[in-house]
Amino acid sequence: MTTSADITLTPSGAPAPEAFLEVRDLKVQFATDDGVVKAVDGLSFGLERGQTLGIVGESGSGKSVTSLSIMGLHKGGSVSMSGEIWLDGQELISASKEEVRRLRGSKAAMIFQDPLSSMHPFYPVGEQIVEAYRVHHDVPAKQARQRAIDMLARAGIPQPERRVDDYPHQFSGGMRQRAMIAMALVNNPSLLIADEPTTALDVTVQAQILDLIRDLQVEFGSAVIIITHDLGVVAELADDILVMYAGRCMEYDRAQKVFTAPEHPYTWGLLASMPRLDREVRDRLKPIDGTPPSLINLPTGCPFHPRCPYLGRDGIPCTTVDPHLPRHVTAGVACHIPHTDRIRTFSEEVLPTL
Amino acid sequence: MVAYIIRRVFAAILLLFVISLATFAIFFLVPRLAGATPQDLASRYVGKTANQEQIAVMTQKLGFDDPIIVQYGRFVKGLFVGADYSTGPTTEHCPAPCFGYSFITQNPVWPDLVDRLGVTLSLAAGAALIWLVVGVAVGVLSALRKGSFFDRAAMGIALAGVSLPIFFTGLLSLSIFSYTLHWFPPGGSYTPITENPGLWAYDLVLPWVTLAFLYAAGYARLTRAGMLETMNEDYIRTARAKGLPERTVVVKHGLRSALTPILTIFGLDLGLLLGGAILTESTFSLPGIGKYAVDAVRNNDLPKVLGVVMLGAFFIVLANLIVDILYAVVDPRVRLS
Numbered sequence: 001m002t003t004s005a006d007i008t009l010t011p012s013g014a015p016a017p018e019a020f021l022e023v024r025d026l027k028v029q030f031a032t033d034d035g036v037v038k039a040v041d042g043l044s045f046g047l048e049r050g051q052t053l054g055i056v057g058e059s060g061s062g063k064s065v066t067s068l069s070i071m072g073l074h075k076g077g078s079v080s081m082s083g084e085i086w087l088d089g090q091e092l093i094s095a096s097k098e099e100v101r102r103l104r105g106s107k108a109a110m111i112f113q114d115p116l117s118s119m120h121p122f123y124p125v126g127e128q129i130v131e132a133y134r135v136h137h138d139v140p141a142k143q144a145r146q147r148a149i150d151m152l153a154r155a156g157i158p159q160p161e162r163r164v165d166d167y168p169h170q171f172s173g174g175m176r177q178r179a180m181i182a183m184a185l186v187n188n189p190s191l192l193i194a195d196e197p198t199t200a201l202d203v204t205v206q207a208q209i210l211d212l213i214r215d216l217q218v219e220f221g222s223a224v225i226i227i228t229h230d231l232g233v234v235a236e237l238a239d240d241i242l243v244m245y246a247g248r249c250m251e252y253d254r255a256q257k258v259f260t261a262p263e264h265p266y267t268w269g270l271l272a273s274m275p276r277l278d279r280e281v282r283d284r285l286k287p288i289d290g291t292p293p294s295l296i297n298l299p300t301g302c303p304f305h306p307r308c309p310y311l312g313r314d315g316i317p318c319t320t321v322d323p324h325l326p327r328h329v330t331a332g333v334a335c336h337i338p339h340t341d342r343i344r345t346f347s348e349e350v351l352p353t354l
Numbered sequence: 355m356v357a358y359i360i361r362r363v364f365a366a367i368l369l370l371f372v373i374s375l376a377t378f379a380i381f382f383l384v385p386r387l388a389g390a391t392p393q394d395l396a397s398r399y400v401g402k403t404a405n406q407e408q409i410a411v412m413t414q415k416l417g418f419d420d421p422i423i424v425q426y427g428r429f430v431k432g433l434f435v436g437a438d439y440s441t442g443p444t445t446e447h448c449p450a451p452c453f454g455y456s457f458i459t460q461n462p463v464w465p466d467l468v469d470r471l472g473v474t475l476s477l478a479a480g481a482a483l484i485w486l487v488v489g490v491a492v493g494v495l496s497a498l499r500k501g502s503f504f505d506r507a508a509m510g511i512a513l514a515g516v517s518l519p520i521f522f523t524g525l526l527s528l529s530i531f532s533y534t535l536h537w538f539p540p541g542g543s544y545t546p547i548t549e550n551p552g553l554w555a556y557d558l559v560l561p562w563v564t565l566a567f568l569y570a571a572g573y574a575r576l577t578r579a580g581m582l583e584t585m586n587e588d589y590i591r592t593a594r595a596k597g598l599p600e601r602t603v604v605v606k607h608g609l610r611s612a613l614t615p616i617l618t619i620f621g622l623d624l625g626l627l628l629g630g631a632i633l634t635e636s637t638f639s640l641p642g643i644g645k646y647a648v649d650a651v652r653n654n655d656l657p658k659v660l661g662v663v664m665l666g667a668f669f670i671v672l673a674n675l676i677v678d679i680l681y682a683v684v685d686p687r688v689r690l691s
Contacts, residue, residue: 073594105597112595117588120607121687132596167686183596 019046019086020223021070021191026083028065028074028247035296039065041247042083042324047240049190052217052224054234054255056270057244060292063227066244067193069093070225071110072100087191106136109189111213113196115176119168126152126164129183136187147186154219155182156212174205178212185216192217193225198233210236231274235259243267246293246303249325251333263333263342265308268350286353302336310337310345355689359679366675373667378429381656383422392418398457398654415439416454429454433664453661458653463661466646471665473544474642476554477561477634478627484566485573486620492570493577494609500582508574515571524564524637531560542639561638565631569623573616580612587611614684618677625673629666 028040040062047053055063068074070085072092085092087108092100112118119128129148130141137144145164152160155178168176177197184192194213198206214237217224226237234241234255241258243251243266251264262268269288290307293299305311305318312318316336323334335342385395396413397404404412413419416439417428428437432452439446448454453463492512496505531537538560547554584590585608593607594600630644639645643662650658682688 071595073591101597101599103597104595110595112588112592114588118592120589120593120611122610122685124686131598135597135599169687180592183592 020049020088021047022084022086023066023070024084024086026066026069026085027081028062028069029080031078031080032296037295038298039247039295040069041298043244043247043249044325045240045242045249045252047191047223047225049223050217050221051239052214052226052237054238054241055225055227055244056229056231056234056241057250058229058288058292060295061244062247062295063229063244064195065247067110067195067225067227070191070193071104071108072097073104073110102136105132105189106187107189108191108193109184109187111177111180111184111192111194111197114200115173115180116168116200118180119176121168124165124167125171125179126166129164129179129186132183133186148182151182151186152179154216155179155185156208157182173201174208177201177205177209181209181212181216185220185222188220189222190220191223191225193227195227196229197226199228199230206233207236213237231259231270243270246298247295248303249334250304251335252325252331253333261343262346263339264335265310265337266304268346269307271354272350302334313337313341355682358682358689362675362678366671369671370668373671374430374433374664375426377660377663377667378426379422381660382425386422398656399455399460453664454657456650456658457655463657466658467643467661467665470641470643470646471628472546473640474628474630474635474644476547476558477565477631477640477642478624480555480558480562481565481569481631481634482620482624482627484562485569488566489570489573490577490609490613490616492574494581494604494612496574496578497581497585498604505578509578512571512574515567516575518568520564520568520633521637523567524561524634527560527564528638541637544640561634561640564637565627565634573619576616576619577612580615581608584608584611610684614681617680617684621673621677621680622670625670626666628669628673630662 023046024044026040026043027038030037030039043062043066045053055066057063065074069081070087070092072095074081081093083093087103090099090103092103119125123131126145126148129151130144133139133144133147134141139147149160149164152164157163157175157178163171163175168179171179177200181197192213197213198209201209210233213224213226216222224237226234228234238255241251241253241255242249243258243264245266250266251258251262258267259271262271266288269286272286273288275285288307289309293303293306299306299319301317301319301321302308302323308318318336321336323336325332325334333339333342337345382395386392392413393409395418396416397409399412399416400408417425420428431437432448432450432454434450436450437448437452437454439448448462449464451464453467455462456466492508496508499505528541532540539557543557545553545557585604590603590607593603598607628643630647631642632644632648634640635642635644636648643665646658647662649655650662
């Protein structure tokens with residue numbers, strides 16, 4: 001258990017933390033012709049083995065950038081990163097490219113959104129899995145191939161001995177994602193990052209893939225980060241939830257808490273825009289008004305204030321003061337509205353409309 | 355896969371047939387439609403001073419009186435089994451593939467073509483090797499260091515390479531490296547590879563480099579654009595996420611995809627060149643197919659032109675066929691459709 005409201009982290013420069021994965025005050029900025037894009041702006045969280053963290057937010061909220069930072073996959077040049085990323089006692093931002101490369105795929109692996117475009121169209125699926133395995137294991141080709149077949153079988157692909165030589169375009173969408181999962185898990189990674197793993201799939205296949213991720217997580221005991229804009233996905237899997245907006249953490253807590261007693265108006269908005277079977281069909285889904293802000297020119301004060309329906313209450317400095325979470329607190333709500341007011345507003349005004 | 359290859363081969367043969375039909379029509383049907391008589395054609399063989407009788411004999415011998423379909427049939431037959439030309443007492447046999455006789459020299463066209471093919475083949479193959487290796491290498495490096503000094507310099511030179519015609523770069527290189535510095539032999543030097551491979555290569559260095567410069571420039575730009583596109587693909591990110599070394603990511607995952615369109619262009623370019631590298635051969639006075647074609651056109655020597663056109667068409671169709679088949683080997687997705 002990493003997170004409950006009272007955990008604080010040691011300041012920067014302190015010895016390696018005890019958590020398996022710990023991100024401290026991560027900032028990722030891209031220099032572009034139009035200005036500096038603050039894709040991630042002071043994000044902190046932690047995660048233990050066997051636990052699942054769901055990172056939720058709209059497009060462009062910095063979810064994927066965060067995960068790519070952990071994997072060290074940002075192309076050099078225009079990107080600048082600061083903060084700390086501790087993975088199993090090793091700090092990644094200050095580590096050399098070669099060190100991070102060795103971790104990639106072995107200790108930390110990733111599943112991507114679109115399994116068709118994420119696999120090389122010219123190589124058989126099995127060969128791509130074998131390649132992932134042999135980079136980190138010095139084994140004969142035959143043994144690696146057997147390993148690939150085993151992984152495909154574990155990922156639920158029927159007749160893996162035959163399908164191992166098929167090309168990605170010969171697989172269905174769900175099968176491809178299963179193959180991607182097999183490829184990601186081939187080296188027994190202790191951290192698995194799934195970036196919108198079900199977005200490109202049929203609804204019927206989505207649940208299967210989520211089940212598969214959960215089963216394999218139990219089997220391998222890995223830590224999992226699920227990145228999604230779909231609260232339904234994280235409701236299924238996550239132990240903790242981190243709600244991101246404009247590259248920042250808006251709300252971070254146990255999943256149970258975020259779903260039953262969310263405190264941030266942005267989280268309320270996300271919940272209201274989620275379709276639910278137990279709701280009257282004639283009710284329309286409520287989108288959050290407005291659009292996400294430009295990450296080059298963030299609004300002053302709370303970045304969500306231009307879209308926040310609870311703006312302008314007595315004496316609350318939403319438009320001027322940034323309600324950034326305290327630097328080393330990894331659970332909480334970045335909102336100026338007092339705690340008791342938020343609880344009351346949610347139960348009286350928001351809950352009845354969900 | 356086998357069905358795919360068979361389909362492509364049939365398509366190629368059909369295409370060659372259509373080309374032969376069209377070419378033959380242009381050379382023999384169009385003049386007739388424009389009002390030329392069979393005797394006009396025959397008169398080209400016998401010289402300006404010939405009398406009516408000689409012309410009539412020649413018309414008879416070459417069968418210009420026959421309907422155009424019969425003449426085409428005889429032309430195709432000549433290509434496959436050879437043709438016999440009867441002048442009454444004697445019969446001349448033109449062995450297959452028979453493209454007829456030159457108006458001017460009265461020589462059969464085919465042996466001339468074979469003679470010159472060696473030169474064109476030597477020129478094209480050597481140049482192709484150079485431009486492929488240099489063009490692709492420069493393109494990849496440029497793409498990986500986009501915006502760097504190397505990239506800008508390479509792309510600037512490439513722009514010059516694409517823009518400058520062979521007869522400029524060729525003459526310039528001859529004037530500098532041959533006539534001034536005397537590093538390489540002057541234009542017109544050619545030694546068959548069977549006689550002296552070393553001298554063969556030495557003689558061809560300037561034409562190779564000049565020709566390759568033009569093509570390498572285009573290939574560098576193409577490769578650069580292709581690499582920039584593929585290196586942004588999702589599967590490149592996946593390859594990196596696996597922890598592959600950057601070199602493997604670039605070559606095995608990036609370049610493999612970026613090379614596919616290059617392969618198409620390469621096949622076409624090479625096929626086109628084998629039908630005669632006209633400008634290069636003229637600039638360096640190399641006795642290849644291209645120079646042969648220029649001489650033929652200049653002298654209005656129709657059988658020669660017809661031969662060159664058919665040979666060129668054959669190489670282009672063949673190159674396309676090979677590219678199509680290679681494509682299926684390279685890109686597994688092609689095999690299905």
